[in-house]
Amino acid sequence: MAPKNDGSAKKVMNKGAWTAEEDRKLAEYIEIHGAKRWKTVATKSGLNRCGKSCRLRWLNYLRPNIKRGNISDEEEDLILRLHKLLGNRWALIAGRLPGRTDNEIKNYWNSHLSKKINKVKPPQPEIVQEAALQDTSNINEFKEEGEDSKGIGNFEVNFDVNELFDFSTEGSYGLEWVNEFLELGEESWLTENKMSI
DNA sequence: AAGGGCTCCAACCGCCAGCGA
């Protein structure tokens, strides 16, 4: 995509690490006007940053109630299970972990968990592949649109998680099903909910 | 002590979907 000319002389945006001063400006602006219309936030706050950059900084760093570092064993376990269930859908996984961001979980996965998984890597799940072949309707449709289109990663599920789980309950984080999932263990949970993977 | 390799994480990039004009 070619850079757009906005009519004015090309404005060079700041890039790279945020300074404390920039953080302060952004936080101040959002406190007054709210976190919406990121392009407006970027221009009106006096930050020489693009809207995307402001949004990312706010969501991953400045937002209140952010938990940073020290991912507990419980959280790690949850990430592992959710990743098995959802694939690389970091935003969805992060939505189940209050105070955690998709970026943090993605980083944690890439630097810690993916290595762990590789170490204990079981043989390729033939059962899963067989099952997929038996009920290919959803997956094939999906694949025809683009083999590795985003979301599912290298793991395929033959149900629509968004249909099955109400991800709109952000207030309570909709954690009930997760708790149930963890308590029952994934196989029992999937059986109980009549799903197969 | 130094310097080369490795790890981790903040931030950028590109793509896509939703929405309004």
Next chain:
DNA sequence: GTCGCTGGCGGTTGGAGCCCT
């Protein structure tokens, strides 16, 4: 219906700091 704008997402990268020899 289409076009442009915007926000959201996952993948990738760059660099600071740590570790090892």
